Amino acid sequence: xxxxxxxxxxxxxxxxxxxxxxxxxxxxxxxxxxxxxxxxxxxxxxxxxxxxxxxxxxxxxxxxxxxxxxxxxxxxxxxxxxxxxxxxxxxxxxxxxxxxxxxxxxxxxxxxxxxxxxxxxxxxxxxxxxxxxxxxxxxxxxxxxxxxxxxxxxxxxxxxxxxxxxxxxxxxxxxxxxxxxxxxxxxxxxxxxxxxxxxxxxxxxxxxxxxxxxxxxxxxxxxxxxxxxxxxxxxxxxxxxxxxxxxxxxxxxxxxxxxxxxxxxxxxxxxxxxxxxxxxxxxxxxxxxxxxxxxxxxxxxxxxxxxxxxxxxxxxxxxxxxxxxxxxxxxxxxxxxxxxxxxxxxxxxxxxxxxxxxxxxxxxxxxxxxxxxxxxxxxxxxxxxxxxxxxxxxxxxxxxxxxxxxxxxxxxxxxxxxxxxxxxxxxxxxxxxxxxxxxxxxxxxxxxxxxxxxxxxxxxxxxxxxxxxxxxxxxxxxxxxxxxxxxxxxxxxxxxxxxxx
RNA sequence: GGCGCGUUCGUCUAGUCCGGUUUAGGACGCCGCCCUCUCAAGGCGGAGAUCACGGGUUCAAAUCCCGUACGCGCUACCA
Numbered sequence: 001x002x003x004x005x006x007x008x009x010x011x012x013x014x015x016x017x018x019x020x021x022x023x024x025x026x027x028x029x030x031x032x033x034x035x036x037x038x039x040x041x042x043x044x045x046x047x048x049x050x051x052x053x054x055x056x057x058x059x060x061x062x063x064x065x066x067x068x069x070x071x072x073x074x075x076x077x078x079x080x081x082x083x084x085x086x087x088x089x090x091x092x093x094x095x096x097x098x099x100x101x102x103x104x105x106x107x108x109x110x111x112x113x114x115x116x117x118x119x120x121x122x123x124x125x126x127x128x129x130x131x132x133x134x135x136x137x138x139x140x141x142x143x144x145x146x147x148x149x150x151x152x153x154x155x156x157x158x159x160x161x162x163x164x165x166x167x168x169x170x171x172x173x174x175x176x177x178x179x180x181x182x183x184x185x186x187x188x189x190x191x192x193x194x195x196x197x198x199x200x201x202x203x204x205x206x207x208x209x210x211x212x213x214x215x216x217x218x219x220x221x222x223x224x225x226x227x228x229x230x231x232x233x234x235x236x237x238x239x240x241x242x243x244x245x246x247x248x249x250x251x252x253x254x255x256x257x258x259x260x261x262x263x264x265x266x267x268x269x270x271x272x273x274x275x276x277x278x279x280x281x282x283x284x285x286x287x288x289x290x291x292x293x294x295x296x297x298x299x300x301x302x303x304x305x306x307x308x309x310x311x312x313x314x315x316x317x318x319x320x321x322x323x324x325x326x327x328x329x330x331x332x333x334x335x336x337x338x339x340x341x342x343x344x345x346x347x348x349x350x351x352x353x354x355x356x357x358x359x360x361x362x363x364x365x366x367x368x369x370x371x372x373x374x375x376x377x378x379x380x381x382x383x384x385x386x387x388x389x390x391x392x393x394x395x396x397x398x399x400x401x402x403x404x405x406x407x408x409x410x411x412x413x414x415x416x417x418x419x420x421x422x423x424x425x426x427x428x429x430x431x432x433x434x435x436x437x438x439x440x441x442x443x444x445x446x447x448x449x450x451x452x453x454x455x456x457x458x459x460x461x462x463x464x465x466x467x468x469x470x471x472x473x474x475x476x477x478x479x480x481x482x483x484x485x486x487x488x489x490x491x492x493x494x495x496x497x498x499x500x501x
Numbered sequence: 502g503g504c505g506c507g508u509u510c511g512u513c514u515a516g517u518c519c520g521g522u523u524u525a526g527g528a529c530g531c532c533g534c535c536c537u538c539u540c541a542a543g544g545c546g547g548a549g550a551u552c553a554c555g556g557g558u559u560c561a562a563a564u565c566c567c568g569u570a571c572g573c574g575c576u577a578c579c580a
Contacts, residue, residue, distance in 0.1 A: 153503095154503095203576090241504075342530085466538090
């Protein structure tokens with residue numbers, strides 16, 4: 001096991017965006033490969049002919065790239081940046097990758113239909129699979145009868161011994177079913193859960209090739225994992241019950257199965273499967289909210305995995321080095337947005353102000369804010385850094401410095417200027433500011449504090465009115481930093497405008 | 502229904518394999534205090550788990566064994 005080349009894959013079905021759970025599975029595979037000099041493969045399992053969409057493929061790839069989960073191989077792209085996919089299904093014959101970099105793309109199962117057909121035919125030839133012409137209605141009826149007799153629903157194998165000669169037109173409209181052994185057990189060692197055992201008699205003759213000639217999940221998956229020389233199948237817990245079926249396929253094909261490792265699920269705050277009503281579930285939504293990919297990665301790594309010291313923040317490269325299957329948790333994990341937010345803040349703290357600015361570019365644009373001076377903007381970010389929890393917060397702290405026509409928080413104005421003296425005090429303070437020779441925070445502090453002392457009022461009586469008059473709101477940088485950042489001219493203009501009846 | 506998997510602070514988890522070193526450790530969140538012109542950040546401190554429940558084995562069990570409950574998954578020509 002240890003001298004085997006490590007090859008893992010992430011195999012999403014493109015029936016929706018990449019959700020948090022999928023991203024975690026992808027990440028664990030990625031970390032496992034990277035930490036051991038192995039290969040990480042992306043395989044799009046687009047065999048669901050009705051639910052697969054091109055949009056989903058795009059979203060998955062975009063999400064993977066955003067998270068930095070680069071795959072190592074795949075079919076080559078044409079120089080045009082288009083992926084040639086000889087497709088018989090919904091996957092387009094040429095597919096534009098949403099982002100440029102690698103010139104090789106993921107594998108698409110719909111481009112590999114001939115392969116599965118060959119494997120299925122081989123199984124039929126060797127008497128390990130058979131054609132079945134049962135109609136959906138007859139199957140439904142069969143299950144109803146079984147249910148009525150309180151039997152577990154299971155295909156009864158009625159087509160097992162029907163003869164289908166190569167040229168028999170009856171084959172058309174048939175599916176191919178796998179012949180499941182009637183008794184005995186399948187056993188395998190799961191790298192996370194230990195030894196698992198299943199009774200064969202409970203498994204039925206499942207479909208491996210649909211009428212359309214497209215393989216079903218279990219079949220395509222097993223064939224591809226074999227052909228792609230996957231050493232470790234690291235996937236969600238929801239596939240645990242599929243594993244015995246795949247083990248049988250391997251046995252029938254005379255192939256040594258990979259090592260399986262089943263990850264626990266990610267749940268929502270109420271303990272049910274993570275879904276829309278728990279908040280965002282799409283990786284791209286987190287990006288759009290202003291989360292850093294490195295924060296998401298770190299947080300996700302800790303959902304179902306931990307080091308012995310329970311380390312929280314990992315420096316670049318550490319996750320790859322420290323990740324292992326042994327310390328993966330068997331029990332499901334509840335997704336905690338608050339901890340993610342904290343993690344995001346931790347990563348934001350590590351960035352320089354100019355880095356934060358450039359990474360927040362999209363969010364600034366979305367807010368409709370025009371940054372005319374980047375050095376100035378970075379300076380503001382430097383002062384306000386501790387308050388940024390999300391990149392989307394950046395425009396919210398920058399706007400008062402880049403928009404002259406600021407909006408006033410009604411509540412703040414009402415509260416601070418409830419007393420009539422407040423405006424008078426502000427006007428007096430403005431006079432002091434006007435005569436300030438040097439508009440630096442140190443100098444301003446001296447001037448204003450002296451003024452307060454002279455007036456015999458508490459600092460707050462002057463500080464707060466100044467803040468609201470100049471910024472329109474209660475929160476922000478320290479008042480002197482705020483004034484210095486604004487500069488003398490704008491400070492005085494804003495106060496004057498505020499005071500004007 | 503059947504089969505499979507799981508169950509340690511509100512949440513993520515360490516410890517479980519090799520029973521005693523555990524008054525069950527860390528992190529997020531929460532509460533309090535400090536800092537303070539605001540909002541944060543930061544510093545310090547605190548509450549919070551009879552280790553799902555019930556039996557058993559043992560001088561000793563979160564840790565080993567059995568059972569029960571609850572949750573989740575699979576039981577498709579979905580993946």
